[in-house]
Amino acid sequence: MNRKTLVLPAVAGLLAPLLAACGTGEDSRAIVVGTTDQFVATGDAPAPLDPAFAYDTGTWNILRQTVQTLLHVPRGGGQPVPEAAENCAFSDTASESYRCVLRPGLTFADGAPLTAEDVKYSIDRVRKIDADNGAAALLSTVDTVETKGDREIVFHLNAPDATFPYKLSTPVAGILDKDKYAPDKLREGFQVDGSGPYTLTAQHDGDQATRFVFTRNPRYKGDIDPQNDKVELRAYADAGAMGKALESKDIDMMARSLSQQQVRDLTENPKTGIRVAEVPGLEIRYLGFNTKAPTVQEKAVRQAMAAVIDRGALVNRVYGPTAEPLYSLIPSSVSGHSTPFYEEYGDGDRDRAAALLRKADVKTPVKLTLNYTTDHYGTETAQEFETLKNQLIASELFDVTVKGTGWSEFRPAQKRGDYAVYGLGWFPDYPDPDNYIAPFLDADNFLGTPYVNAAVRDHLLPQSRRQADRAAATPVYRQIQKIVAQDVPVLPLWQGKQYVAARDDINGVDYALTTSSDLLLWELSRASTA
Template sequence: MINPIPMGNRTNIMKTTGNLTRGNGLSRRTLLAGGAALTGLAATGIGLRPARAQQRGGTIKVAKGHGQTNDSLDPGTFINGFTVALSYGMHGFLTGVATDGSLEPSLAESWEASPDAKSWRFKIRNGVVFHSGKPLTLEDIVVSINHHRGDDTTSAAAPLVAGITEIRTEGDDTVVFDLESGNADFPFVFTDYHLAILPAKDGKVDWQAEDGCGPYKLVEFDPGVVARFERHTDDWNDQRGFFEAVEMLSVVDLNARTTALVSGQVHSIDKLDLKTVGLLGRRPGIKINSLAGPQYYTFAAHTNTAPFNDVNVRQALKHAINREDIVEKILFGHGTVGNDNPIGPSYRFHNPDLPQIPFDPDKAKFHLKEAGLDGLSVTLSAADAAFPGAVDTAVLYQDSAKAAGLNIEVNRVPNDGYWADVWLKHPFCAVYWGGRPTEDQIFSTAYAEGAAWNETKWSNARFNELLVAARAELDEEKRRAMYFEMQELVTMDGGTVLPMFANYVFANSDKIVHGEMASNYDVDGERWMERWSFA
């Protein structure tokens, strides 16, 4: 998933006009251009996907290696690649991530911030209608974001919007968000797949209506089996949604997915078998895509549960894993070694100077001794639903850990229900993350104290202090230093064993046409429904 313009190295093409900064192709870097000297930060007419020679028509069939029977249409519960693709296909969002990783307008056609980035005004596009024919209103936007706020919310996106103190409307086309503290990356928040804009009913989001204002209308949803869509003919953007219909199948079994593609039953699959991806790519009519981005695979240990509540045990686990061996045998060149924190090279504030934790059985033994242990036995739960090759990775971890006096018992669990029954519940388990567009989003979602998806139950006072401070800091170098320290804290103190960053590897029929593909999530940012077409 390699971007021609890397996520952390984009050219600043903003222009300053009067007391406002406006631009085309607003990236995280340009959002901060000029810092507090600006009286406002704004975006207008940014990066709508350009017209391409694409034909309309046909039904695309895609097999996803995700999905479970307890999936829900409540956007706060979206949890896997199946529901992410569903969300981006049927729903509208205030902003979006373009194929080059920059920020683009969507339902919000422009936005502007106060000098301290504590108040943001979003001008909402006119003429948008839901699939039911209902016009988009400002109330829809307010209740959609409020769905993820408050003490009663169960949404995984709650940490992303926790800093909002008030949402208000101005006139008939503007929504204002007041924040507890400044957030220089705030417009990126609304690209998150949970923060879909749904119709309001009695002051709340009506997700049971199965209505949306995205490029495709949902016509059937059988959780863990299939979702079917038809093109939204009244979509506001005529440069997307080229298929007449979409059939998305949940096919967690790898062999079944691959067979479906080879036999022509489906046009695209994700989560390929990397051991045989070269052979698959040699088959006529099949194209392999391998794109580097923020995706990473982890083994998450609950830091509030013995023995993982001892930092020395956590350090022993990190020194007992042979990362290079795993990258070679599991990723087959489609990824790189990780260093136990999620901020890889694709991020703007990646810390390249953070020392790599090596495979060092003697150092692992040292940390066990510091914990008062001569040896240690732990259970590691894994299923290939977590990531392709997760069970094999766990076995490799088991083998390397033996030299350190660590006995890792691999508990192979069922694929179905993994995210509901194992993740966040078993104290040591395999996990995959698609990453997020900004450092603040991934840290807030997966590492902040109290976050619903803080999979290691980790709490570090200094980290949480820096998380709030970095979000509001407009000085580029000060912000960089904060994120560097946060990465070190996660690596040295956190409960995440992160051995590798994995490329997004997926395949499609050569009947499919697409342009430059995004690398912020799997399969063209999971916006393949709106971006692809048939030749």
């Protein structure tokens, strides 16, 4: 694919002063964290760090440190609590009007006052720009935003939405300065201005950011108590390079994402000065389908794939103890989970698949290309897709090839509908079953799928959002999952576990990565050597 590359201007005086210690004591050194997330500005996606566009875990982890939200999910999870807000609550019993009052004296990092008008501007801006990356869909239940004075904001919703507080805790609802962000245009490049716990400076090589330095914001007022003055996030091409950096003490911590071989090695053969910790995870992986593509337009083809694929064998071969099979969109540790794909298709059932194709009069072998991204989910992805290919070919019902593409080209192509079958992962925006259903099935969804189920979109999803007691919505989510298993617009494969590794003088590691893969860099500190 031809694409226009955005070449960003150099950042003056960037690296040397940022990496210099701000004092003579050991604790003044920046804590350095490694990641395999990639940050690229391209012609297709020139504004990766604009809250109106950003909608992946890596870019959101940059924004969480720098752009304040009204609420945030506290350490350890649970219901969102006030962050930039002093208090927030529904002001009606139908969950259709949500009121927040800002903390007094809020300012942006440059000292400009932060008021209710900035909150309204930021939310309205996301909805107006409505970028094709799908982030605006999180605010789809907002009808109007009203301000009352400098500190009070009221969100009037177009339908009941008990999940709305969670949505306000995500970076799409980040509070921006209208003097820094145009109302109808994305802000290109890697610069971020906000009122969060840190200010940001980025180093980039052409269109790719390689380092982000977060410096404590002295004007910050909110619920977060940073345990350090400076953190640096370095992007590595793969987990192997990141691991070598940890061993050589170039970095203090490996976050997203360790390979399963690294986890095995660090667990079974611990290295001096390095410790590894397992963190509960809510990541899922799945195959998505362009249901209008000729090769998979027939539902029986997608159903047959669901029957042929052996998730247990896939996980054992590729991911070992770092993953487990998944038989619905909602993972096992989230309320509303069920196993309709196992009940409907089993695992590796070739006879079931053949019967489905015969009944639909589908000629075999069905020719398919499985598309995956080479640089977004880790080095095992290529092996995963080779394993899927071999399972499908072994059934003699499919003739399969695989194709890998870099994320900066893969994601735009997937959104355009270029791929009939593609692999993606999902890290939840917030730990609620709604966020495993709406991004795939609601209007303006993350996938841009042509699949529409009116019962889900018009009745079941709105019904689930009326339940303030989220556990009470479980029967509705189980009904939705049965529909997904019958129609197979997406095919869940596995859910993952998370691991972090760090040098043993770094505190706060167990809290620095949440179940939703949010990096909380403010939790990290260096143990005193005094």
